[in-house]
Amino acid sequence: MKSALFRKPALVGLDIQPGKIRLVQLAIFKSHYRIDRIARRDLPVGVFRDGVICDWGGLQQELAAFVSVCDLTSAAAAVSLPSHLVRTDHIQVPTGLSRQEKEAAIWGAIKADASHPKAALSIDFVELPADDSGYSSVFFAVAQEAYLTKLIDCMKRAGLFPKIIDIDRYATLRAASFARQAQLSDGTSALLHLCDGTASLIIFNADDILFHQQWLLDEHLINETVQRYLDFYSTMHPASSVQRLLFCGSPLHYGCLREMRVNGQSIFIESVDLASQMHVATHVNDEDFHTFNFDYLLACGLALRELTPW
Known part of the structure; x- marks a missing residue:
């Protein structure tokens, strides 16, 4: 079975996290995206264990x-897999290969360190535009077939049509790019997303995500922890400066941030407000979204699957 990664978009974003489900339904209205539905529901303890779903019947x-x-x-609906359950990478292949030949090349790249047999993995990929070298870059994602199948079956049995299975970090970045209303093509940037007691740092450029780290949030150590990961990235990638x-x-956590420095230079810190870029239908109670729009970043990113290259 092929996974649904990278397929055409859905306009319902479903964010399933330990302790909570969030949903955003979008419609296109006068060349803008309009929120037609926004909702959240608490999940009982025991549905997740160690960041993965373990009670599929309960979910x-x-x-x-x-x-x-x-x-x-x-x-x-569009839903995401957590980044730690998906391996992503690039390989170079000769242009003109068939899909089967590209899949064989991907499997050849991962089999050396794959802990599961080929039949237990789901592979999906996109081929990036080729240059004059005769080779093109293929970006691929690999996930466990069993977990992916259980997620799709669970959604179907719950009454949904699972149209897209995305990766959480790409969906999160997609929503942040939309909120900023600008494609960050000039150099390397970082996104810090705080939600549900978890912090996520994504370092990226116009082509791809370069670094991703997630940790349990300690609001007293936000600045120090982010600075430490920026320093780590700078050490590993000295030619790529954030x-x-x-x-x-x-806003409370934003106030915890102080000056950040990379390679001795201060970096600009910018707050991203998703609510400022979204129209809300008149029948929707938008108080929750305008107050806690950062909690809906992933759900919005899933619903915006077609908007950016991410």
Whole structure:
């Protein structure tokens, strides 16, 4: 079975996290994206263990109730896998290869350190534009087939149509780029996203994500922890200097940030506000979104799957 990574977009973003489900439904209205539905539901303890879903029956029951309350039966939805369950990489292949030949090349690149047999893995990929060298770059994602199948089956049994399986860090970055209303093509940037007691730092350029780290949030150590990871990245990639830090989180946590320095130079810190770029339908109670829009960043990024190259 092929995974649904990188396929065409859905306009319902479903963010399933330990302790909570969040949903954003978008519609295109006068060349803008409009929020037609926004909702969240608590998940009972025990559905997740160590950051992965372990009680699929419990999740299905909660998700089915959520779908019913939101009147979304049979709706197409985009959901994400956590980054630690997906391996991504690039390989160079001769131009003109068939899909089967590209898959064989990908498997050849991963089999040396794959801990699962080929049949247990789901592979999806996109071929990036080729140059005059006769070779093109293929970006691929590999995940465990069993986990992916359980997620898709759970969504179907709950009444949804799982149209896209994305990767959380790419969906998060997609929403942040949309909120900023600019494609960051000049150099290297970082995104700090704080949500549900977890911090996520993504360092990226116009072509790809270069570094990703996630950790449990200690609000007293936000500045020190981010600076430590920036220093680590700078040491590992001395030719790629982070020029700006985008922040998406509560104003309280934004106030914890102080001057950041990379290679002795101060970097610009910019707060990203998703709510300022989203129209909200008149029938939607938007108070929760405008107050806690940073909590819905991943759900919005999933619903915006077609908007940017990420």
